[in-house]
Amino acid sequence: MLQHSTSNFVYFLNKNKEDGKKSRDSLLKAKLQQILETLSKQAMKEKTPDLEELESALQNALSKEQDEKSHTSSEFEEQTYEGGQSITKFLQEKGYLRDNKKWLTHKGFFSIGWKILQDVTKDLSSSEFGMHETNFSGEGNVIIDTTKKFEKGNDIKFLCVPQTILNTIQRISKSDTKISFPLNLHPEDLEEFETLEDVRVAVVYCIDLSSTMKFALGKNGKSRIEAAKKALWSLYLLNKKFFPNDSLS
Numbered sequence: 001m002l003q004h005s006t007s008n009f010v011y012f013l014n015k016n017k018e019d020g021k022k023s024r025d026s027l028l029k030a031k032l033q034q035i036l037e038t039l040s041k042q043a044m045k046e047k048t049p050d051l052e053e054l055e056s057a058l059q060n061a062l063s064k065e066q067d068e069k070s071h072t073s074s075e076f077e078e079q080t081y082e083g084g085q086s087i088t089k090f091l092q093e094k095g096y097l098r099d100n101k102k103w104l105t106h107k108g109f110f111s112i113g114w115k116i117l118q119d120v121t122k123d124l125s126s127s128e129f130g131m132h133e134t135n136f137s138g139e140g141n142v143i144i145d146t147t148k149k150f151e152k153g154n155d156i157k158f159l160c161v162p163q164t165i166l167n168t169i170q171r172i173s174k175s176d177t178k179i180s181f182p183l184n185l186h187p188e189d190l191e192e193f194e195t196l197e198d199v200r201v202a203v204v205y206c207i208d209l210s211s212t213m214k215f216a217l218g219k220n221g222k223s224r225i226e227a228a229k230k231a232l233w234s235l236y237l238l239n240k241k242f243f244p245n246d247s248l249s
Contacts, residue, residue: 033115035063035087039096043104044229047213051088051103058087074182113237120234142196150190163191201246203239205232 038061042049049057091097096108104112147160167189172179207213213225222230239248 045224055088143193146194147191150192156238158192160191203248
């Protein structure tokens with residue numbers, strides 16, 4: 001009976017530890033999303049802040065929420081940067097920032113980019129949302145290793161010479177005829193490389209840098225230049241994920 005009670009105690013103790021770990025992980029994830037959101041706002045400013053200014057902005061953003069949820073914020077501070085560690089140092093250890101004038105790492109750039117892309121897609125109406133695939137097929141100019149029988153009218157430059165010669169030799173061998181050179185090729189011997197239909201797009205994104213771009217756009221107080229940067233960032237991420245062969249400059 002004592003052993004059974006001890007087992008129950010250990011079970012509930014472990015369960016409480018697991019629940020506590022899940023709660024802390026969830027807390028860290030939520031706080032990290034808030035930090036990334038603040039990073040995106042700072043990165044899209046007309047004048048990119050340095051690490052000291054970035055640290056100040058992050059501290060202010062978290063302090064503002066700490067007034068609303070003091071218990072949650074203090075628990076986060078204990079878990080992430082206890083002992084006086086700065087938020088930017090914490091983000092450097094996690095691989096989001098580097099100690100450089102261009103402080104965003106590859107991981108940080110794409111993590112923020114996906115968040116921006118999600119925000120942009122939320123603003124789209126249902127009729128505008130979608131991939132908008134083209135009905136036009138591209139030219140078959142990407143050669144692959146597989147081959148097929150040559151079709152009359154196709155470009156002769158895709159002819160697979162080794163396979164064509166092999167087809168000729170196999171045909172002659174089946175007819176018990178002596179193989180002699182030059183080989184007498186038949187139309188059915190011809191073999192061509194298969195190709196992929198390839199559509200590529202080159203996009204040039206231009207941003208107006210006139211003084212009017214500094215004016216606020218809408219109720220959120222964001223300037224036109226920041227909105228343009230946000231659109232470019234999301235377009236770049238969309239291009240990288242779905243259309244890696246297209247160029248964006």
